[in-house]
Amino acid sequence: MSEINGNGNNLLQNSRSLFGNIGLPTAIIAAFWFFTLVVGHFVGISMSTLVSDTIKRAGMNGILVLAMVPAIQSGTGPNFALPIGIVCGLFGLVCSIEMDMTGMAWLLVSFAIAIPLAAFAGFIYGKLMNAVKGSEMTIATYTGFSIVALMCLAWLMIPFKNPKMGWFIGTGLRETIQLDAVGAAQILNNFLQFRIGKVIIPTGLLLTFGFFSTLVWLFFRSKSGIAISAGGINPKFAQAAGLDIDRNRVFANVISTILGAIGIIVYSQSYGYAQLYTAPLMMAFPAVAAVLIGGATASRAKVSHVIVGVVLFQGLLTTALPVANEVFVGTDLSEIMRMIIQNGIILYALTQVKRGVQ
């Protein structure tokens, strides 16, 4: 009996060393992606298009996923209230259009308006998270939902006059605003864009994502970054060491919300449209799922998790759509697959959260 147990343990250890630091979810998703790529190759889907799209979509979603890192590290858990940052970003973007900005000026003004707004919103949100310690995730989700619903009212009542974003009749803003009209569609993607063979590399987009990733990576090596992580790992110990945990948590959520705001502006320019109203409602979940797929847990996350996760998750989604359509004609399996994978991975992460019985 003991021998069998011993074997089992050995096997477990072997498999761990085989994967190295790669977690089980990461390995499964990677294998699945590889499988869809192979199937895609055999049904004759152009690989270069798939790779181009994967790179583009990873860069597009990257900063939104990056926003998860500070929140997770500080101990508040994945930022399910990402829509707060997103609506701040959208507000900045809309204001910038109203000021008749175009091109790069539009982008910079959007950032300039969105960042202070997001900092303020993140501050309030961080305070809220401190008040509801222990149930952050549920309340964060509903805070995000409420803000999106509230902003629906704002989009409808905002007295903006620019015809590029109003309805033809009545007041309020359109559901989707074309960024073509302000000369800002794919403005970052097209910056220094080049091709390797048939694969398009959106240099500007990747540079932006890389820049913010490096910034976050550096930040978590700075004094205040390490203080935030310490508070997340062991609050009691950190408190004993004289760190102000509550302040650090607020600070981390401010950063997370700002990243959310920047993330949606980068996302919108790449997509070519800004989506208002209920579009941001569910945007937190794919971002949470991506960082978890990359190997993060509900209490630990690194920038490397973000990069791995966003490439794997977006890669799988981009590949699955044409492949599934080709293999099973007349069905929409890819959307179903997204729902199952995205929510399955979040559930898996939740079962790993270790908290004592009350």
Next chain:
Amino acid sequence: MEDIHNNSQGIGSWLLENIVTIIFIAFTLFGFMVSSGVSVGYFFSELSSRVFRNSFLVLSLIIPVLAGLGLNFGIVIGAMSGQVAIAIARYFEMGGLSGLSFCFAVALIAAALCGYFTGKLYNKTRGQEMIASLIVGYFANGIYQFLFLFVVGVVIAVPATHPMIKPDGIGIRMTVDLVPVKQGGLKYALDNIYQIPFVHALLILSVAILLLLIVRFYLNKRTGHAYRNSMFSFFANSTLCIALAGVAVHAMVTKSELMIVRKVPVVTALLVIGLCIFTVLIMKTKLGQDFRSVGQSQHTAEVSGINVDKTRIIATMISTVLAAWGQIIYLQNMGTLNTYNAHTQIGMFSVAALLVGGASTSKASITHAIFGTILFNAMFIMSPEIGQSLFGQAILGEYFRTFMVYGVIGVALGLHVWKANKKNRIIVE
């Protein structure tokens, strides 16, 4: 509805305790003041049909709350089980009472199975049940769509000519008409069994509640439990009942606008009342006591020999099955199955309704559920009207309504955790 007299901490804390309820009452009253377009007849017709089709679902949330699982957003899984049952019945063209009984039976099995697995999941995500229940709902929605969009048609061969199946033979249509019961379908299969005019129902109900109050008051006095009686709430509730009965009689005599209110489905009402009684009775059994002790402290329950995991799974199963039945009642009243949308909002709306009634993550009663359903649906009817009359845009009211739903859940949960944390901190210090 609330025990005002029990409150020793002053009006401020009472306000905080019931802030959600108060906002809703104020909002609905405000709606009546500003909007002239809503006739009393229309309002009560809408309200009564909404209350009858939703209360079963809201009531299904009570047991998990008492068992310490918090608000079970996972009732959407129950709702999906109910819809699977309805879809099967519709496919084989079953209808009427027998078709409905078939639905209830299939839903019972499917929902019990799903409830078992959700319960297992909640045991693994202890302390985070609410977010887990929300996410598991989304997860199950993926599986549900896989079943209805892919398995039906690709794995199970179905004739493309069936009115329920998409023209290309794969998957179930977006909307499926549940043929009226007169033509052998499921629409109104429960509601149409027996109906009485609204005012009669109002009269019967208020007299019944009045009798119940008097009997309870008298029994408590006789058995020496007079301390349970509170004069204030007894007189307040009786006055309310008498006033309602008076309104009903007045309407009957003067043939007022209330007479044109849609008729009330008696059997549905009886089912809802039956569920209320079931919920009260089950809490008096051994199982119910287990729910309560697990809800108060899992540790203490474990030490005193209760199988905590099993109790929690049973609570989830009961809730899921009730939600499945609730969804069947809901759909037979709607008359069409919105295959991919009908269940998605159910969890959120039901939870919001329960919270509006004054419940929280750790306390809930049938009063909260029923009162909450009425108030929540009143708000639901009024908000487009308010948007229309104040701003000239009904859509504004609808967005506001969505905001209220999310906001209510957020505020109620947030306040609860905040208060609990504050209490803990005081104890620690």
